């Protein structure tokens with residue numbers, strides 16, 4: 001990579017770079033500790049050195065053989081994937097309609113959807129719980145998923161992005177003979193892939209790391225998601241830090257994969273939407 | 278191919294009526310240009326023909342079919358938009374073929390039509406490109422290709438050349454005209470550029486504020502404008518307008534000599550405007566008998582090549598005239614501007630309508 005300047009000649013740049021590097025180290029330290037701890041034996045956990053004295057994979061072996069981590073991992077993965085697909089589909093559909101169709105009450109609907117963004121999860125879990133209880137959704141996958149199947153934020157994001165799709169393109173597709181749904185699916189949606197990738201990342205990660213609601217709605221270990229499962233390593237009398245860290249280290253992998261995969265799409269999407277007309 | 282008939286078309290958006298009852302009969306194979314200033318309802322009218330906008334009232338026929346309730350795809354039309362509106366995520370080939378695929382045409386026929394259109398439009402080498410890799414002119418050609426392959430009964434164009442630079446616009450204008458001559462399809466073409474209207478149209482429809490101001494061939498609209506609006510809108514530079522009064526068989530002006538009332542004038546008294554096109558107002562060496570003549574002082578000279586535009590002051594009124602480029606003129610020269618009496622237009626100042634009997638219509 002060519003730099004546009006020579007850092008040796010500009011002391012201010014040196015300062016900035018140092019600060020950025022320090023910031024980076026601060027950010028990455030917890031991750032290093034997580035990995036380090038996951039490689040430590042039981043006796044070494046409270047020894048805070050970064051390089052374990054006797055590195056071991058026995059925590060990983062235990063995690064997969066003895067705990068129900070694999071089950072939790074699959075639960076989380078399935079729930080996050082289904083939620084993401086659902087959010088991408090329904091939020092973009094709703095956003096598209098709110099953006100491209102003029103109908104009575106459109107503004108009211110949009111404001112109503114936006115206002116749901118102002119209510120925090122902590123306030124919603126009680127009504128969700130009551131609802132789940134009455135409908136028999138407690139301790140089910142659907143019970144964990146349903147609050148996140150459609151999100152106000154996604155509808156808002158997609159509506160804003162659909163503004164960049166020219167109306168003439170939609171008219172052209174109507175003349176070409178596409179049904180309204182196919183116009184959405186084949187013409188409008190491919191043009192907002194950057195927004196879709198961003199929304200996919202947010203949604204997947206949000207679901208992957210969700211803790212409060214899954215904790216409340218599940219009560220058997222086989223229905224736990226990863227965060228709830230990891231929390232169960234922290235018992236009443238002792239906390240198995242090495243196990244929590246080992247589970248967390250494994251749980252980070254999908255996050256990284258999602259990010260790396262979709263980042264490519266984001267870049268491609270940006271190139272696409274740079275197209276004029 | 279088909280005729281198109283609009284009967285008493287009205288369009289209202291919420292409370293505002295923007296098209297106030299348009300009647301227009303377009304015959305099979307005709308090239309009709311809707312022209313008018315921004316916001317006069319040209320696009321709205323065209324979009325109603327396309328089926329992209331509902332009629333508030335009235336009736337549209339394409340051929341002998343009433344199409345008011347039909348979907349755009351069932352109207353046998355194709356449309357080209359101002360900002361190209363080609364699909365950015367598809368190749369040129371796919372863009373052109375897309376409508377055919379929707380119509381479930383056999384693959385071989387689809388391929389044949391795409392090749393043909395690409396051939397005519399010079400897109401053959403670009404078929405695998407994406408729109409981002411095309412120039413503006415090429416993009417508009419793709420849009421025209423997409424319209425062509427549908428073999429529509431009517432082509433609708435909404436300012437297809439507005440996004441192109443002047444030179445390319447002139448070239449594409451010619452291509453569209455050639456295309457019409459080759460295909461012979463009925464065309465409705467919207468523009469606010471009067472040069473495009475004049476050069477392309479079999480008939481021009483001049484619109485203003487949601488109404489038709491005049492319908493006629495380019496020559497009719499240019500030679501015998503029905504109103505001051507049409508007179509000013511068509512022709513460049515704009516027609517000179519001189520306020521005056523009809524009194525005792527002549528037209529009197531402030532600070533100018535009176536004019537014998539031109540023949541063929543419908544009876545009128547009161548305030549009028551005398552109109553004369555710059556093209557008809559010549560800088561002359563002498564004053565021929567029976568012609569309209571005005572003394573004026575040259576203010577600005579704009580050489581155009583074959584002739585020269587002369588901005589001159591007659592009294593306090595600025596007039597635009599033409600001079601042969603061989604005549605040398607200087608700022609401050611006092612010249613005689615002469616117009617043939619047949620080239621004079623008289624408009625009622627109150628109604629802005631022409632007072633000349635419509636000849637030869």
Ligand SMILES: Nc1ncnc2c1ncn2[C@@H]1O[C@H](COP(=O)(O)OP(=O)(O)OP(=O)(O)O)[C@@H](O)[C@H]1O
Nearest residue numbers: 290295313314315316317318319320321322468469
């Ligand atoms: N969807 C709409 N909702 C409300 N008003 C509209 C709508 N579309 C057009 N109008 C109004 O209708 C009038 C005519 O618009 P139209 O687009 O037909 O004009 P135009 O002659 O094509 O002008 P331009 O040369 O600028 O394209 C304008 O006053 C415009 O504001």
Ligand SMILES: [Mg+2]
Nearest residue numbers: 319320321435
């Ligand atoms: Mg328009």
